[in-house]
Amino acid sequence: MIKFYFKKMIMLVILSLLFLVGCNDQKVSNEDKVVKVGIMLSDVGLGDQSFSDMAFTGLERARDEMGIEFNYMELNGDSSYEQGLTKLVEEKPDLVIGLGFAMQEDLEKVAKAHPDQSFLFIDGVSELENIHSITFKEDEGAYLVGVLASFTSKTNTYGFIGGMDVPVIERFRQGFEHGIKRMKPDANLLVDYTNDFGNQKKGEEIAVKMMNEGADMIFPAAGLSGLGAIHATAKHDNVFSFGVDTDQFFFAENTVISSMLKKVDIAIYQAVKELNDNGKLLEKHKVLGIKENGVGLAPIRNTQITPTIESEIEKAKQDIINGTVTIKSE
Known part of the structure; x- marks a missing residue:
């Protein structure tokens, strides 16, 4: 009887240890998960000394400070916003960013085709459930x-x-x-x-x-x-x-x-940080003005x-x- 009880106790200890190890592995796995972001740049793309360059700067900062990964697409030749956004979605990122009001139609088309993908629209507002928006005053x-x-x-x-x-x-x-x-x-x-x-x-x-x-x-x-x-x-x-x-x-x-x-770099950095910290974007639509430090004057x-x-x-x-x-x- 004592022998049986002793064996039973050993089995319970082993199962408990296995459970704890499994939980610990899961915890490490969640903490080590790398946030992945894709961005479709505005029409001129990198080198515009303005909108696209600032967005890229914001993502570079997020990569350097938080360890996120990101990829980007630009209009090229006969390519369209829809094609670029679709390619980004196929990489299965945590977030796809559409930069600029001009891509709203294509962004919404891709978002409807991929309802489980989360999107962020900069400079425009969409009513689609899976598209969050940031606009500026x-x-x-x-x-x-x-x-x-x-x-x-x-x-x-x-x-x-x-x-x-x-x-x-x-x-x-x-x-x-x-x-x-x-x-x-x-x-x-x-x-x-x-x-x-x-x-x-x-x-x-x-x-x-x-x-x-x-x-x-x-x-x-x-x-x-x-x-x-x-x-x-x-x-x-x-x-x-x-x-x-x-x-x-x-x-x-x-x-x-x-x-x-127009602090697009800060807005995108903060959005990615929010995603990194919370696993999702918390607001459907953010509007950034002087009070929110979204716009201002240079020296x-x-x-x-x-x-x-x-x-x-x-x-x-x-x-x-x-x-x-x-x-x-x-």
Whole structure:
């Protein structure tokens, strides 16, 4: 009887140890799981010195700090967003990111075909259950650019160059115009569109036309096309420009006064961190403005920064954060 009881106890101990080892192995396995991300870049792709480059920077930071893995696709020749997104899904990542409003139709088509795949849409909103979204209050950042431009213009004529006449670009224009007219209600704003985010020559041509019409402050929100506009202002005395998305001072150091920062890199990094920490994205739609540190101003150069300028920019910022100022769509 004692012998039988002793054998039974040994068996229970062995089974308990096996159970604990199995649990421990499972715990190690979960902790060691590497988050995988795929991203479909916007139309111009890497080298746009703006949107795609910033998104890539955010993923590189996530890789270096969290050990995630990521792959990316670009439009190439006859390829489409749908083809690129589908290839990323086939790699079975934890998250597929679609960068830019232009791919909404293709993104939703792929998401419907793969309901178990999680997607993140940057610069657009989808009602599909498996697509999360991040959008930005570009009008708030552009509002600060407009306030700053109003202090530095000598002609009181300003130029805005958009990549396309679409809602996201219109938010840039509306914010810029409202910021200028906060300080200079009688200002003259010239507006034109390149209808292409990758045509530097077109951006330059429009900037030259605006300068000939008296504009001495030009703000392009047109991707790579906008760099053409910035380079055009660099060739003329007493004409200045503003960058967009990232700090573009270093592309024309004699002309860029500041840049409207659209912090896509931080937004993507934070989204991947959320996924890494929680196993999923927690919010269906995030909207990032000044208050959320999603948009802002780069350092100010090429103009004298007076206490008045500093005070007015800070006041404009606080008015937006407090809700005293709201930028209404036209």
